[in-house]
Amino acid sequence: MVGSPLRRANAHDREILRLAVPAFGALVAEPLFLLSDSAIVGHLGTAQLGGLGVAGQALNTLVYLCVFLAYGTTAGVARQIGAGDVRAAVRQGIDGMWLALAIGVALIVVGWPLIPWIVDAFGASPAVAPFAETYLRVSLFGIPSMLVVLAGTGVLRGLQDTRTPLLVSIGGFSVNLLLNVLFVIVLDWGIAGSAWGTVLAQTGCAFVYVVVALRAARRHGASVRPDMAGLRTSATAGLGLLLRTAALRIVLIVGTSIAARMGDPEIAAYQVGFQVWTLLAFALDAIAIAGQAITGRYLGASDVAGTRAVTRRMVWWGLACGVVFALGILAVRPWLPGLFTSDGDVRHLLLGSLILVALLQPVAGVVFVLDGILIGAGDGNYLAVTTLVATVVFLPAAFVLYRIDAGLLGLWAAIGLWMATRLLTLSLRARGDRWLVTGAVR
Template structure:
């Protein structure tokens, strides 16, 4: 890859090239991210017609499953950065070999997690507080769906391989195809075969393995084309695991923030927790748009650093920060404009709407800040700066916890809780911005030393 222009007279063409790259990677990535939660929505729509206990059981099992699996998203993040560095260095065989090592790690972790989840399903469902009517359905769904965990983690890792190869279109096609297959299989197995909630679980498992098979086919073809070995390499797998540990810590700390916010909301009252769930869902949807830019940042930054072009990486970082701000402003304006539609769409209860509106406005106001946070998070992931991200997120958690628990203690409401979440994002911004300004993340080479 040619180095990006760095002189003042040539910055403008470089910025236009960055814009094209960001759009080309971010738009398909956004489509793939949005397609993922549609799996659960399709399952809910089909299972919901079986009865309330079945739908409640699905809700419990799906929450447990997604919480367990989501902490392994580092398989995608770490693989993206490692593969893209080698792409930037011009060594495609090594890039694909790195991706294959990530897939082997995902397979091993998935098998271990599934083996633990299947026998533990009844205890987990009981711990989650499922009702006696819903618990049997939750256990059935969780035990069957756990069989698909290895495929889900392989999809994470393989998605990272393709993102590292600067390909976000294939993950979009696979995600859309997987959603369609999941919906069709669920309908056939739940109603056509009469399997009930077990049919929904089996449909999802089959769709997940189909997605994993498509990804593996793409990776295997690439490996054969470039002469990259497919056999497991223990040294490479250990390196993938070591790179993933800091990102795992970061993800766990972030999940802790969201769980604590929900815990605090439950202490505020029924109207508050109902409104909180709606606002959190909207915040998550907005996060997909911002995360798409972060994914582009991971792939682009790692490629520049792999090519030894620190100046190009810094220029790309600045451009993506501007994209984050602009996108955040646009999303905030969109939330404010749509608020008359959002409130009645989610609830007709005036008490819940009263809680929902000011919290929603906090989300809108803080979107530009969130845009910069997501972008810088992606940039540092692309640079392989996982240890710093882990410590930064732990420090952010330390800021958020006392602020969150102070809300009910001081008589605050849901709006105050969302301002505490805004403080959390501000703390993340400070830590990430300081790191980005320092330039210590600009470590070049095919492998981060």
């Protein structure tokens, strides 16, 4: 009796690790892009680093409002795999990639004339704003590639393949780093060189995903032509996730805006601290990605008991990884600021921020895992509502702490309150049964 649960737990662990370990590399690609950019641009000056911080938040907002292209595709493809229809799974994924390309082109057209307004909305100072605008103008051309990468990653995750995204991410990060060194340091292109390096690296990654998707379609006899019905399905299926992501981005935008209004050293320190947070968030989200793929497949196969069991196991993994990451941040904290800046004020602010970033990691581990599990179940509407609730809790807390001059520590404390609210709402949902909808289509 004891051996059977242990064997099941070990089987779940192997399944989680098989998907989560490679997913880690793919997930950290984007924050590694920005971290490497930060390390190089930071030595150009504080204003340049602040400009990268503002531009990075704006770009992340544009791109990750469309994260449903990855998450929704993962859940939908995984359900089809669980139901045994691989051809339909590939077809659904290709529809998502066509939708990604169309949205990317539209964002370039709409976003270009709005760049000065976007930078101003983030509260960038006169010294920071020109660098933020320069980075944004170049980086907009990489948006279609970034979205195609999101959708292509979702296709492969749904097919239970996280190794290929790992290889693409390693290649993309390596090319990005080399191009940044070449353009910024060797050719002295400044912050524009950093943006061009990232755009070219992302375009290469998108090309690889297109090739992989075409081969899968040929292998399983799926059409690769745009299908209007499929495009509409992909767009409408991600509406709840779009609203959820919009609520998340409001928190991140407001955080950057508040830090920018505190001063140039504060926005520079927040930029680095936030990129450390994002890197670790995506690392924790590797388990959530496993949760999306596994949950979708189990529910597609109508295995509710298996879904429950693997959910419990993934939550424990999330908590344990959060504790490990917290200890890791505290261990490297004395030396980390020196990698990004020589400005004494920025380094001092960053040292304080990293303590709160570390303390939030165990909470983040559970939150990101539960979020991924519910995405895999297709529970986007609940996620949209409860993420909005958490955002409503965050906003007044952040503004009050800003008004009383609580500084960056106050801002990170408000982020902690936001995470605690998400932990409560996600835990309540996971304990119930309403998210356990079975079948190939939710």
